[in-house]
Amino acid sequence: MCHNFLTRGDVDALSFLKVILRAQDVRECIVSTWCVDMNDIRQLRKWIDERRITQLDLILGEIYVTGRHNFEAADFRQAFDGCENVRVVVARNHSKIMCGRGATFDFLIQTSANINTNPRIENTCLIIPPDDAADDMFTFYEGFFKTVKNISRAI
Secondary structure (H helix, E strand, C coil): CEEEEEEECCCCHHHHHHHHHHHCCEEEEEEECCCECHHHHHHHHHHHHCCCEEEEEEEECCHHHHCCCCCCHHHHHHHCCCCCCEEEEECCCCCCEEEEEECCCEEEEEECCCECCCCCEEEEEEECCCHHHHHHHHHHHHHHHHCCCCCCCCC
């Protein structure tokens, strides 16, 4: 099942993960984004603390080692302090992908939107694959993102 969305501002990628979490808890989740807001990081941390998301791999863009944003890679380490089930990687990353294994179904979110609300037109595809394809889909993204090297010494 594939749902396509075209939005006009005030909808970020995290909005789609919220939809998934309304339906189920997520055992494993990969979130790849170039840019993220600290309020959204706090939301992810809350979901981790509440066990709505059990395992999180967060792959961020290199903006967090350039100083061009209001916070740096070290701030992410602090935000997830004590969370051994969270892996944060800063890389030369511009992809906007979220995928996960849920209690009831697996999912893939491919979007042009970062995890920060902005007033731009964005496109998103939310895919709930058939059971026989779901494991292959997650394994593909997991295998790829596990090979991404961290360029930040702060994490």
